[in-house]
Amino acid sequence: MRKEFVKIAIWGFGAMGSGMARLILSKQGFEITGVCDRNPAYVGKSMYTILGIDRGTHPDVVVKADIAEVVPPRSCDLALLCTDSFTAKAFPKIKWLLERGVDVISTAEEMAYPIAREPELSREMDRIAKENGVTVLGTGINPGVMMDLLVVMLTGVMADVASIRVSRINSLSPFGETVMEEQGVGLTVASFEEKHRNGTIAGHVGFRESSRMMADALGWKLERFEQQMAPIVTKTDRKSSYGFAAAGDVAGVDMTAQGYVDGRCAIDMRHPQQIEPKLGNVETGDYIDIHGHPNVAMAITPEIDGGIGTIAICVNMIPHVINARPGLKTMLDLPVPRAIMGDVRVRIEAGE
Amino acid sequence: MRKEFVKIAIWGFGAMGSGMARLILSKQGFEITGVCDRNPAYVGKSMYTILGIDRGTHPDVVVKADIAEVVPPRSCDLALLCTDSFTAKAFPKIKWLLERGVDVISTAEEMAYPIAREPELSREMDRIAKENGVTVLGTGINPGVMMDLLVVMLTGVMADVASIRVSRINSLSPFGETVMEEQGVGLTVASFEEKHRNGTIAGHVGFRESSRMMADALGWKLERFEQQMAPIVTKTDRKSSYGFAAAGDVAGVDMTAQGYVDGRCAIDMRHPQQIEPKLGNVETGDYIDIHGHPNVAMAITPEIDGGIGTIAICVNMIPHVINARPGLKTMLDLPVPRAIMGDVRVRIEAGE
Numbered sequence: 001m002r003k004e005f006v007k008i009a010i011w012g013f014g015a016m017g018s019g020m021a022r023l024i025l026s027k028q029g030f031e032i033t034g035v036c037d038r039n040p041a042y043v044g045k046s047m048y049t050i051l052g053i054d055r056g057t058h059p060d061v062v063v064k065a066d067i068a069e070v071v072p073p074r075s076c077d078l079a080l081l082c083t084d085s086f087t088a089k090a091f092p093k094i095k096w097l098l099e100r101g102v103d104v105i106s107t108a109e110e111m112a113y114p115i116a117r118e119p120e121l122s123r124e125m126d127r128i129a130k131e132n133g134v135t136v137l138g139t140g141i142n143p144g145v146m147m148d149l150l151v152v153m154l155t156g157v158m159a160d161v162a163s164i165r166v167s168r169i170n171s172l173s174p175f176g177e178t179v180m181e182e183q184g185v186g187l188t189v190a191s192f193e194e195k196h197r198n199g200t201i202a203g204h205v206g207f208r209e210s211s212r213m214m215a216d217a218l219g220w221k222l223e224r225f226e227q228q229m230a231p232i233v234t235k236t237d238r239k240s241s242y243g244f245a246a247a248g249d250v251a252g253v254d255m256t257a258q259g260y261v262d263g264r265c266a267i268d269m270r271h272p273q274q275i276e277p278k279l280g281n282v283e284t285g286d287y288i289d290i291h292g293h294p295n296v297a298m299a300i301t302p303e304i305d306g307g308i309g310t311i312a313i314c315v316n317m318i319p320h321v322i323n324a325r326p327g328l329k330t331m332l333d334l335p336v337p338r339a340i341m342g343d344v345r346v347r348i349e350a351g352e
Numbered sequence: 353m354r355k356e357f358v359k360i361a362i363w364g365f366g367a368m369g370s371g372m373a374r375l376i377l378s379k380q381g382f383e384i385t386g387v388c389d390r391n392p393a394y395v396g397k398s399m400y401t402i403l404g405i406d407r408g409t410h411p412d413v414v415v416k417a418d419i420a421e422v423v424p425p426r427s428c429d430l431a432l433l434c435t436d437s438f439t440a441k442a443f444p445k446i447k448w449l450l451e452r453g454v455d456v457i458s459t460a461e462e463m464a465y466p467i468a469r470e471p472e473l474s475r476e477m478d479r480i481a482k483e484n485g486v487t488v489l490g491t492g493i494n495p496g497v498m499m500d501l502l503v504v505m506l507t508g509v510m511a512d513v514a515s516i517r518v519s520r521i522n523s524l525s526p527f528g529e530t531v532m533e534e535q536g537v538g539l540t541v542a543s544f545e546e547k548h549r550n551g552t553i554a555g556h557v558g559f560r561e562s563s564r565m566m567a568d569a570l571g572w573k574l575e576r577f578e579q580q581m582a583p584i585v586t587k588t589d590r591k592s593s594y595g596f597a598a599a600g601d602v603a604g605v606d607m608t609a610q611g612y613v614d615g616r617c618a619i620d621m622r623h624p625q626q627i628e629p630k631l632g633n634v635e636t637g638d639y640i641d642i643h644g645h646p647n648v649a650m651a652i653t654p655e656i657d658g659g660i661g662t663i664a665i666c667v668n669m670i671p672h673v674i675n676a677r678p679g680l681k682t683m684l685d686l687p688v689p690r691a692i693m694g695d696v697r698v699r700i701e702a703g704e
Binding site: 145157 | 493497501505506507569570571572644645646649650652653654656657665667669685688689691692693694695698
């Protein structure tokens with residue numbers, strides 16, 4: 001087993017970044033070497049104070065706004081980058097880290113399969129990573145696992161795949177104000193439609209990435225991709241910790257997408273997100289139905305929580321990324337994900 | 353894309369080997385270069401005649417009993433070995449193939465995680481494979497995927513895993529006489545118990561392999577392993593194509609196993625197999641319940657068919673094995689399985 005700790009820097013200390021810090025601190029064999037965040041409430045404070053966790057024998061980690069101070073040369077093995085949704089926005093940060101010889105895991109949704117929307121930046125990241133002998137991976141619960149990688153894995157026991165239907169029906173109730181705003185919770189239908197036209201409702205980012213990942217994995221050529229967004233209108237008042245939707249108003253967003261192969265819809269995706277789904281008689285869950293030989297019908301109920309799921313998959317992929325050959329990798333390239341229960345250093349291959 | 357066909361030899365032309373041949377012939381970019389089987393009804397006959405498939409432009413493949421005639425030097429990339437259940441019995445055949453520079457996929461149940469029962473033979477296979485620059489993998493539907501790899505994958509979205517319960521409840525109705533006999537279908541309870549004592553009822557081979565695979569993946573130390581076998585006694589007459597169990601007699605085998613970690617049962621496995629389960633009010637399915645953070649409850653209903661599932665996973669893993677670094681690999685080491693829908697040669701990495 002490797003003697004040195006697996007050294008991790010975290011860039012972006014919001015819900016995801018700070019959640020990953022907590023999880024890493026609960027595991028054996030890791031050391032967090034730095035945290036970068038611009039939030040004035042955090043800068044200059046100890047990460048342990050912010051998390052409310054006893055530092056124990058760990059060296060202190062003071063949050064800094066300047067990444068150059070957070071990641072001095074040879075200070076860490078891997079950086080968890082939890083700052084963006086889009087590849088183009090994450091790219092300069094990824095480039096900076098790769099050029100300093102640091103492996104990167106990005107939570108940016110588009111980075112889950114960046115070639116889908118940014119083929120040139122993808123080639124550039126692959127080149128930079130290889131030149132510097134390091135690896136970059138994008139992942140998350142969705143895109144990343146529930147609506148793509150898990151589907152791919154289930155096709156592994158199939159002789160023939162005709163079409164894929166995948167649904168992720170989840171509750172927005174655990175989420176905070178930002179998510180309520182991004183998903184239009186509480187808006188009137190008219191206001192939702194206006195914001196939808198203006199492009200100020202985010203909805204889910206990742207359908208294009210998920211469908212391209214699945215198509216590439218199977219060897220399908222994705223000819224056409226479409227997606228739709230519609231308000232989920234509630235019939236009764238619904239209230240969650242941070243959201244409220246009056247009867248007749250918007251409780252969430254129903255997003256759908258279709259991927260076409262050989263002129264037919266081979267990939268059918270549905271991802272309705274709303275507060276208090278039970279009040280709309282909606283059962284939450286992750287559902288995969290693959291038509292082929294044999295048919296596969298899978299249900300995970302309730303759905304895997306998006307917050308803890310993303311935190312877990314990013315941390316759990318750390319050893320796989322450290323062990324990988326250099327370059328831009330996707331979840332299709334690396335071994336099957338798995339939870340880290342023992343000392344993480346057991347998983348690091350010699351010579352890394 | 354590689355121009356040359358991916359060349360496959362098949363050793364053992366029973367239900368699995370011949371099913372793999374059929375599947376390979378339905379895909380693009382493969383060529384079957386030889387078939388080895390001792391069955392006098394097959395030897396000397398064309399594989400295409402046996403399968404009842406038009407040969408088209410493929411060169412003929414005549415079944416031979418001598419592997420040296422089936423796999424002359426440099427005649428194929430990979431051999432599908434479909435002959436045994438136990439590593440010790442498959443070992444001389446695997447060794448022979450590896451020493452001729454051929455990658456191997458074995459269906460032997462114990463080969464799904466051979467270190468569980470044969471650590472010395474595992475080290476020996478790893479050494480021989482590396483010396484010859486080739487790869488050997490054991491896989492199948494179970495052990496191999498449904499009661500182990502899929503569990504591992506689902507833990508990838510978990511921050512913490514406390515315990516695993518996995519059940520595979522399947523029907524034996526599609527299977528033939530051999531399986532009826534191996535699983536004791538139709539026996540009286542007294543006769544079943546006697547055969548159980550004599551060790552002449554096979555039941556499921558693979559619990560030990562599956563539990564060790566899961567434990568190793570998570571970083572758990574498996575301290576103790578136990579398994580049990582009990583008859584499934586039917587209350588009404590049950591009849592399948594090849595099996596019959598009168599009321600009060602044995603309709604199948606209920607197998608259970610437990611893996612202990614830190615003094616408690618952390619892995620709880622159940623695999624009841626019977627003919628016409630609906631007559632016993634049993635719903636078939638693959639069920640995974642993982643206790644931890646978050647809990648994960650997965651159901652695949654009905655269960656993935658064991659025959660087509662094994663055929664598919666073995667064929668679908670061919671590109672992964674060809675691309676792998678040399679040595680003995682398990683499903684934990686390789687990228688996520690996936691169905692092969694396009695030309696298989698697209699998947700073969702350059703330099704292989």
